[in-house]
Amino acid sequence: xxxxxxxxxxxxxxxxxxxxxxxxxxxxxxxxxxxxxxxxxxxxxxxxxxxxxxxxxxxxxxxxxxxxxxxxxxxxxxxxxxxxxxxxxxxxxxxxxxxxxxxxxxxxxx
Numbered sequence: 001x002x003x004x005x006x007x008x009x010x011x012x013x014x015x016x017x018x019x020x021x022x023x024x025x026x027x028x029x030x031x032x033x034x035x036x037x038x039x040x041x042x043x044x045x046x047x048x049x050x051x052x053x054x055x056x057x058x059x060x061x062x063x064x065x066x067x068x069x070x071x072x073x074x075x076x077x078x079x080x081x082x083x084x085x086x087x088x089x090x091x092x093x094x095x096x097x098x099x100x101x102x103x104x105x106x107x108x109x110x
Contacts, residue, residue, distance in 0.1 A: 005104055013086065017071050018049040018056075047074060055085040 020040035032038070050058040050071060058076035062069055076082070 013052055016051040016054070017062075018051055020046075050076075052082070052085045053087075057082050057085050 020042035022038065022040055024038070045061075047059045047061055048071060049056045050060060050073065058073050060071045060073040060075070063072045064070070077085075
């Protein structure tokens, strides 16, 4: 595996910043129109979740970077939990597999 580590580390993965979640009745969804406001149950200054493979790996606060938004991280999980988040969505990779891959990554980055 260490021989392929450089190639693995170059793979693009989707990163999502989750503002908030809310469940609303389907009827309300069907009545949404441009300009409608969906109020979210989260204060404007609350931390946002950072997700990879639909799994939370950290959190932070929204910042402006030029004309774009960014996320200033206040917490990021350890390498093992971040590697585990990259595994399959169903059961994830085993703890041993995540541990071995995290160790290989650390060895390659030192």
